[in-house]
Amino acid sequence: MPKINGNEIRPGNILEHDGGLWVAVKVAHVKPGKGGAFAQVEMKNLRNGSKLNERFRSADKVERVRLEQKDQQFLFENDGMLVFMDSETFEQIELPSDILGERRPFLQDGMTVTVEYYDDEALSMSLPEKVTCTIAETEPAVKGQTAANSFKPAVLDNGVRIMVPPFVGQGEAVIINTETMEYSERA
Incomplete structure (x- = not known):
């Protein structure tokens, strides 16, 4: 494991x-009038989600961890466990469905996701950036409502509520950004 100085920590680094x-999560470099400079780092635990604020001086050494990323194909869900298949070795693994959190409804059959591993422990999972969904229900467009950024509520086929532009109708396929969970464009 490479050791880095406390002032080299960047957001997104795994320590x-x-x-x-x-x-x-957040890194602020502070130079007080008295004393040495330090990095104020807000960190989130990858295993249990707890948060921690820590100060690192430039002389402090921290272990930077590199996670192994593997592409896995989603097969099915069984009793709250998601079953994935490794696309290279064809091994099947089971992960708890709460690893995705609020993005769980966007996981579709056959979808390829990226799972990050530390040794043999799966820590996090990322979906493709854009997913195609169908509008299950939405209000009809109101004539004359052409304001630049007016949006109306809609429910997707997976049950997620989002805001869509007025020209999008029921039954249309739309592309959703899985990072922001917002409408991106028509499919």
């Missing part, structure tokens, strides 16, 4: 600190 794996 081994106090026996846990942490992702740096």
Whole structure:
């Protein structure tokens, strides 16, 4: 594991600190009038989700961890466990469905996701950036409502509520950004 100085920590870095794996969420470099400079780092635990604020001086050494990323294909869900197949070795693994959190409804059959591993432990999963969904229900367009950024509520076929432009109708396929969980464009 490479060790980095405390002032080299960047948002998104994964660190081994106090026996846990942490992702740096926010990093602020502080230069007080008296004393040495330090990095104020807000970290989130990858295993249990707890948060921690820590100060690192430039002389402090921290272990930077590299996670192994593997593409996995989603097969099916069984009793709250998601079953995936490794696209290279064809091994099947089971992961808890709460690993995706609020993005779980966007997981579709046969979808390829990226799972990040530390040794053999799956820590996080990322969906493709854009997913195609169908509008299950929405209000009809109101004539004359052409304001630049007017949106109307809609429910997707997976049950997620989003806001869509007025020209999008029921039964249309739309592309959703899985990072922001917002409408992106028509499919």
